[in-house]
Amino acid sequence: MTNTPIQITTDLSTVLERIERKLDKIDEKFEAKFDALQKEVSDFKTETFVAIESLKGDIKGVQGEIKGIQGDIKTLDTKIDGIDKRLDKVETSQKNQIWSLIVLAFTAVLGMIGALARVFWVSNP
8 A cells, every 4th residue: 555645635725714714703793792792791781780879869868868868766755754754743743642641641630539528528618
């Protein structure tokens, strides 16, 4: 067996044109995919920006509600302080009423003792 070289007779320009067309097709596919990827990134950025702006608005709303609640808490604190003062007055008043009731009861008992003493020990004229 003898090895005889195989000879291919093709024009180099034809081969180069085929390679160039294949490279052009690959380039077109790459550019299409790259453009699609850029569009997706751009859309993502836009959606993210919109979402962030929406969250900022929500945060401002929540901050406003918190300020309103803080104002309500201050109002409630003031009302509780007023109730505490009134309760102190009532407690003081109750103490005074209890002592008044004790004095009245003591006076009534002394009066009854005096009346009974008059009836039984003091003679009638």
